[in-house]
Amino acid sequence: MDLWYSENHTENVKFSLRIKEHLFSDKSDFQRIDILKTYEYGNLMTLDGLVMVTEKDEFVYHDMIVHPSMAINPDIKNVLVIGGGDGGTVRELMKYPSIEHVDMVEIDRMVVEASRKYFPAISCELDNEKVTVLYEDGIKFVKDKEDVYDLILIDSTDPIGPGEGLFTTEFYNDCYRALKENGILVNQNETPIYDNFFEVGISSNIKLKKMFPIVKAYQASIPTYPGGYWLFNFASKKYDPINDLKADRWNSLELRTKYYNTELHKGAFALPNYVKEKFENGNV
Ligand code: SAM
Numbered sequence: 001m002d003l004w005y006s007e008n009h010t011e012n013v014k015f016s017l018r019i020k021e022h023l024f025s026d027k028s029d030f031q032r033i034d035i036l037k038t039y040e041y042g043n044l045m046t047l048d049g050l051v052m053v054t055e056k057d058e059f060v061y062h063d064m065i066v067h068p069s070m071a072i073n074p075d076i077k078n079v080l081v082i083g084g085g086d087g088g089t090v091r092e093l094m095k096y097p098s099i100e101h102v103d104m105v106e107i108d109r110m111v112v113e114a115s116r117k118y119f120p121a122i123s124c125e126l127d128n129e130k131v132t133v134l135y136e137d138g139i140k141f142v143k144d145k146e147d148v149y150d151l152i153l154i155d156s157t158d159p160i161g162p163g164e165g166l167f168t169t170e171f172y173n174d175c176y177r178a179l180k181e182n183g184i185l186v187n188q189n190e191t192p193i194y195d196n197f198f199e200v201g202i203s204s205n206i207k208l209k210k211m212f213p214i215v216k217a218y219q220a221s222i223p224t225y226p227g228g229y230w231l232f233n234f235a236s237k238k239y240d241p242i243n244d245l246k247a248d249r250w251n252s253l254e255l256r257t258k259y260y261n262t263e264l265h266k267g268a269f270a271l272p273n274y275v276k277e278k279f280e281n282g283n284v
Contacts (some may be wrong), residue, residue: 009226028110030162035118053086059258062088064220067260069184071250076150082138084155085111087123094125102131105138139165145178154187169207185235193227208235218268
């Protein structure tokens with residue numbers, strides 16, 4: 001008998017993966033967590049039935065949420081990751097000897113524990129001495145922070161359930177205050193392929209533009225996310241993502257990355273017209 005996992009990307013579009021084995025299911029105080037072994041993408045984690053991470057294509061997302069900022073400001077020392085329960089974002093951050101400390105504020109301990117067991121290659125740096133994992137709501141955590149972080153990465157779920165508040169003006173204001181004067185914020189910003197996701201992305205981009213002097217979207221191809229085409233927002237108090245790219249310095253680190261490189265960096269910020277127009281005009 002064939003077993004398949006399906007996710008509705010819209011009411012008319014379904015994404016399915018053939019399943020080899022059901023590994024884990026449980027419900028935390030925040031969401032349902034399922035882990036399945038797939039034929040094509042290795043282990044798959046879903047939260048409330050939505051794809052979060054797969055062994056096969058996680059490298060794209062985790063490279064692209066981390067490395068562009070690190071290639072722009074090589075002096076980043078203190079980082080806040082909000083969400084990020086699978087550990088992939090922390091893994092990429094730990095490639096930088098210059099980083100002194102990372103706070104990972106993940107609301108759901110069960111996600112981290114499941115990642116440690118079923119995604120060892122992704123969660124492998126969560127015990128690094130530079131990393132503090134805090135099981136708290138990221139929205140509350142940033143409320144009383146000021147001038148603390150060089151970089152904030154919002155590695156969240158979609159704006160549903162516990163993730164809903166991570167797309168609000170109030171939260172972005174709190175993050176702005178928590179950042180130092182050269183601070184950079186990056187958030188995962190959904191897909192422009194489907195209107196319901198695109199509206200979230202445009203709204204998030206507009207809100208960030210109201211407080212950060214530089215806000216640019218960038219892109220990556222992530223096969224298991226809706227539309228297979230994913231956006232991030234780069235919001236900065238000082239640095240321009242293209243003019244301030246320090247490619248030679250980043251390349252001199254000789255880091256091993258499976259997706260990111262400093263040539264791709266420039267292309268990632270070169271958006272198609274239908275995305276540029278919306279993000280520049282802002283009319284949802
Ligand atoms: N790469 C994934 C994506 O793009 O959808 C995100 C991965 S990570 C698993 C998302 C994490 O955000 C989840 O572990 C979830 O528990 C966490 N999260 C959601 N809302 C949160 C909040 N308010 N504070 C902290 N973590 C939160």
